[in-house]
Amino acid sequence: MTAPLLEVKDLTMHFPIRSRGIIPRTVGHVKAVDGVSFTINAGQALGLVGESGSGKSTTGRLITRLYEPTSGQILFEGTDIARSSARELKPLRRDIQMIFQDPYTSLNPRHTVGEIIGAPLEIHKLVPKEGRLRRIQELLEIVGLNPEHYNRYPHEFSGGQRQRIGIARALTMSPKLLVADEPVSALDVSIQAQIINLMKDLQREMNIAFLFIAHDLAIVRHFCPQVAVMYLGKIVENAPREELYSNPKHAYTQSLLSAVPDMRQAVVGGRRERIRYTHDVEASAASTAANTAAAQPSA
Amino acid sequence: MTRPFLSVENLVVHFPTSDGIVRATDGLSYTLEPGKTLGIVGESGSGKSVSSSAILGLHRNTSAQVSGQIWLDGEDLLSLSDKEMQQRRGKDVAMIFQDPLSALHPYYTIGNQVAEAYRVHNDVSKKAARTRTIEMLDRVGIPNPQLRVDDYPHQFSGGMRQRAMIAMALINDPELLIADEPTTALDVTVQAQILDLLQDLQREFNTALIMITHDLGVIAEVADDVLVMYAGRAVEYGSTRQLLTAPAMPYTLGLIQSVPDLSSDVNEPLRPIPGNPPSLLDPPRGCAFAPRCTFKHLVDPPNLPDEVMPELEEIAPGHLRRCHLKEHDLSKLIPLAAEKVEEPA
Amino acid sequence: MLAFIIRRILVGVVMVVVMIFVVFSLFFANGNPAINQCGRYCTPEKLAEITGLLGYDKSIPEQFGAFTAGLVVGRDFPVNDEYRQALIDNGFENRIIHCAAPCLGYSQSDQKTVNQLLVKAAGPTLSLAVVSFTIWIIFGVLIGVLAAVFKGRWLDRIVVGSTLVVYALPVFVIGTFFLQYVAIKWQLYPYPRFEPLREPADILPWLTGILLPALTLALFFMAAYVRYTRAFVLESLSEDYIRTARAKGLPERTVLFKHGLRAALTPLVTLAGLDFASLLAGAIITESVFNYQGMGALAVKANNNQDLPVLIGLVIVGATAVIVMNIIVDILYAYIDPRVRVSK
Numbered sequence: 001m002t003a004p005l006l007e008v009k010d011l012t013m014h015f016p017i018r019s020r021g022i023i024p025r026t027v028g029h030v031k032a033v034d035g036v037s038f039t040i041n042a043g044q045a046l047g048l049v050g051e052s053g054s055g056k057s058t059t060g061r062l063i064t065r066l067y068e069p070t071s072g073q074i075l076f077e078g079t080d081i082a083r084s085s086a087r088e089l090k091p092l093r094r095d096i097q098m099i100f101q102d103p104y105t106s107l108n109p110r111h112t113v114g115e116i117i118g119a120p121l122e123i124h125k126l127v128p129k130e131g132r133l134r135r136i137q138e139l140l141e142i143v144g145l146n147p148e149h150y151n152r153y154p155h156e157f158s159g160g161q162r163q164r165i166g167i168a169r170a171l172t173m174s175p176k177l178l179v180a181d182e183p184v185s186a187l188d189v190s191i192q193a194q195i196i197n198l199m200k201d202l203q204r205e206m207n208i209a210f211l212f213i214a215h216d217l218a219i220v221r222h223f224c225p226q227v228a229v230m231y232l233g234k235i236v237e238n239a240p241r242e243e244l245y246s247n248p249k250h251a252y253t254q255s256l257l258s259a260v261p262d263m264r265q266a267v268v269g270g271r272r273e274r275i276r277y278t279h280d281v282e283a284s285a286a287s288t289a290a291n292t293a294a295a296q297p298s299a
Numbered sequence: 300m301t302r303p304f305l306s307v308e309n310l311v312v313h314f315p316t317s318d319g320i321v322r323a324t325d326g327l328s329y330t331l332e333p334g335k336t337l338g339i340v341g342e343s344g345s346g347k348s349v350s351s352s353a354i355l356g357l358h359r360n361t362s363a364q365v366s367g368q369i370w371l372d373g374e375d376l377l378s379l380s381d382k383e384m385q386q387r388r389g390k391d392v393a394m395i396f397q398d399p400l401s402a403l404h405p406y407y408t409i410g411n412q413v414a415e416a417y418r419v420h421n422d423v424s425k426k427a428a429r430t431r432t433i434e435m436l437d438r439v440g441i442p443n444p445q446l447r448v449d450d451y452p453h454q455f456s457g458g459m460r461q462r463a464m465i466a467m468a469l470i471n472d473p474e475l476l477i478a479d480e481p482t483t484a485l486d487v488t489v490q491a492q493i494l495d496l497l498q499d500l501q502r503e504f505n506t507a508l509i510m511i512t513h514d515l516g517v518i519a520e521v522a523d524d525v526l527v528m529y530a531g532r533a534v535e536y537g538s539t540r541q542l543l544t545a546p547a548m549p550y551t552l553g554l555i556q557s558v559p560d561l562s563s564d565v566n567e568p569l570r571p572i573p574g575n576p577p578s579l580l581d582p583p584r585g586c587a588f589a590p591r592c593t594f595k596h597l598v599d600p601p602n603l604p605d606e607v608m609p610e611l612e613e614i615a616p617g618h619l620r621r622c623h624l625k626e627h628d629l630s631k632l633i634p635l636a637a638e639k640v641e642e643p644a
Numbered sequence: 645m646l647a648f649i650i651r652r653i654l655v656g657v658v659m660v661v662v663m664i665f666v667v668f669s670l671f672f673a674n675g676n677p678a679i680n681q682c683g684r685y686c687t688p689e690k691l692a693e694i695t696g697l698l699g700y701d702k703s704i705p706e707q708f709g710a711f712t713a714g715l716v717v718g719r720d721f722p723v724n725d726e727y728r729q730a731l732i733d734n735g736f737e738n739r740i741i742h743c744a745a746p747c748l749g750y751s752q753s754d755q756k757t758v759n760q761l762l763v764k765a766a767g768p769t770l771s772l773a774v775v776s777f778t779i780w781i782i783f784g785v786l787i788g789v790l791a792a793v794f795k796g797r798w799l800d801r802i803v804v805g806s807t808l809v810v811y812a813l814p815v816f817v818i819g820t821f822f823l824q825y826v827a828i829k830w831q832l833y834p835y836p837r838f839e840p841l842r843e844p845a846d847i848l849p850w851l852t853g854i855l856l857p858a859l860t861l862a863l864f865f866m867a868a869y870v871r872y873t874r875a876f877v878l879e880s881l882s883e884d885y886i887r888t889a890r891a892k893g894l895p896e897r898t899v900l901f902k903h904g905l906r907a908a909l910t911p912l913v914t915l916a917g918l919d920f921a922s923l924l925a926g927a928i929i930t931e932s933v934f935n936y937q938g939m940g941a942l943a944v945k946a947n948n949n950q951d952l953p954v955l956i957g958l959v960i961v962g963a964t965a966v967i968v969m970n971i972i973v974d975i976l977y978a979y980i981d982p983r984v985r986v987s988k
Binding site: 051052158159160161188189190191192193194196197200215216217218219221222241245255256257258259260261262263264274 | 342343457486487488489490491494495513514515516517519520543553554555557558559560561562563565568569570571572573575576
């Protein structure tokens, strides 16, 4: 029985709330991530769904160590990286990479596509200079772009193509784990499917594990055999997809699923029954989201 | 024959730019009756938002060139003077927008902005406007409206903000409400609440509702009829049930196939529509969708889609589509679909 | 909101204290101030007089201590105890200068306390600052709004072009033009002379006297503010809430002024506050052209005489003005933009 690629144990991230009195004091904490545990095996995709304020994006950033967790363990290939220093993390950055949501703002508009994709090659110096261009062109081809376009700038590409560039950049160092934070939400519907298919192919061919963070339950279901549902910083349910979608156990999961607009409704007609989750989802999620946003270090 | 309540006829909206003329909408026509919901589906560049903004006259005094007719309750809105249109805007026809955070002024309270919508069309005192505002905020489901009326937009959650926008739009009992992607920026549970709210209010006030969205699930839940737009034109129109169960135009079919839902087969790859939407600066001469169509090769003569723009024709009562294919039932053609579509250079 | 204000004021006070210390250190880093002030025709007696009068022979921390003590409780000059004793012994007690708090020092060349000099110079400087500020804000914002509304049309093009030209013209060119041509040669305007404002009856002569130099300064800033306002209003008009305002059926002027301009105010307020503060420290060139004895002229004279106490006093006043204006701007900003006020 092989060890899991990523094992997260009791991960917490508390952002301090500073009072705005005459002398600012820490009056409390926003528990953005409050004791989260899950595992991901090599080559496997885990979906993380939730609404705003659930903590799913913060979790993704903790895994890639863009933040340092308040407590808990992040075991990558057996080593706890939760409190590693920047120097210790550097070789790990090859193995864990992130794909971001907005293809329009996550690429530096002043760099050519070749520079963007080649940046990790420069930083980690594993590939000699002569080989870099070839690797860049290889990557462009893998993601379905024209390898001759490495000298173009991001604004010369469409949204879907830019997202492909972002994916190529993440693949440069052949990572073992990709954290995809809402990778298709900002794209047109017909393009979303292209990117999802691409990621699925890459996962299969390169045996990459995924942490797929999204709010779109249908897309997550399509991509991930295992899905975890987050609510107010905690995982309320974590199950294989067939089970979660056909037989959800937690009331919040049930209310989420009943809210997803369904094309089959057109055939059935009328309005569907919505399951209301009694905890005031909106109010507490809103205050969590607002506090998280206000309390985060300049992110 | 009486005209329908809302009748958009041959609407054309062009924007002259330094790169050329952007043909945002060309020859768009559709109708709507009170109490009914028309869903307009399209992606970016389809012209769905631009054409709907034309109904409100938001293109007046800009560089846009607008022509055609928009009949609302017996009046052609495009023929009205600016002042007459301004009097109808927000009163007879209202609009709610996608992102309620940026759509509301951050420096004024919600109460101020909602009451403003009421006072510009009704000669009432500030006090009366405030009372009506609180009434509307309550009607749209905002708890403690008498307290929250003095809060600022950033103090509301996303769903509450959108409710406030709906209150603002409906405060004058408009006959037509246009909702431009009203739930795209919201969480799914909140989206469901907002859609339910809109439907309740529509039932209560018998408002005609245009729901613009790219989400076919929302269309399925809310719309009676659907208009599918591509590259500035209507490409299919019919009842929701008809279009979603048996689409007659390859783009509609492509949209339906490319979106997974909660019951689709996870082992099958999604079927995206290959390629990218066309530029509106230089639209193709023939069928705008042809470069991406997997059924193109089934058309006879083979060069027809590239040369000639198909007309919008009625293939069944109330079902129109714009396509060169002879076959209406696309499910028969699916096995014949091309595997790959040649990408334009 | 109150906590916000109090906190800003406390921080401001701390900044003033730190700034005084920094200013003090900077000036003393430039060699022995007594020698610099003594000037070209220095004699040992004169040097001793200056040193004893102003206490330059003490150590720097001692001098700083005496200076801050003077700010709080006032101090006496000459600093040197023996000199003071000598004056008392010889019956010249009335020659001891009692400088009341907050004492900024004593000017040996002018034989007055720095405070007295500053008060006298404040009149022209304040008048100049207030009048030119009023002119440039009112006209700058109005013209900027017009340019934004008519963007691309001939009005806008004229405005954009002319502001560039005006901004490029040096202040002394504009000032000299007003003085030499408008006032003197063409006799279009009475010769500008500063008339102090002490009672309401003085208003008209005061305004007449200050208008030309105020206009000189105002033109320069107006050019900038027209462009700022135009840019901020254009940016504000492209925001989504403007579309919402129009969709509600608001008349265009309400959209423009209530919704569009208000959003442009915040950056304008920030800029205006800082620019006004810089004027409070004195407009050297304008005062020089029109020969107004404001703080700018005082600074030039003090620099020529190497009159250190005056220079220190001027810097402190100027820096304090900036700090105070910063606080005011912050408070105004929070008033205009409710998002900044967020407490809890």
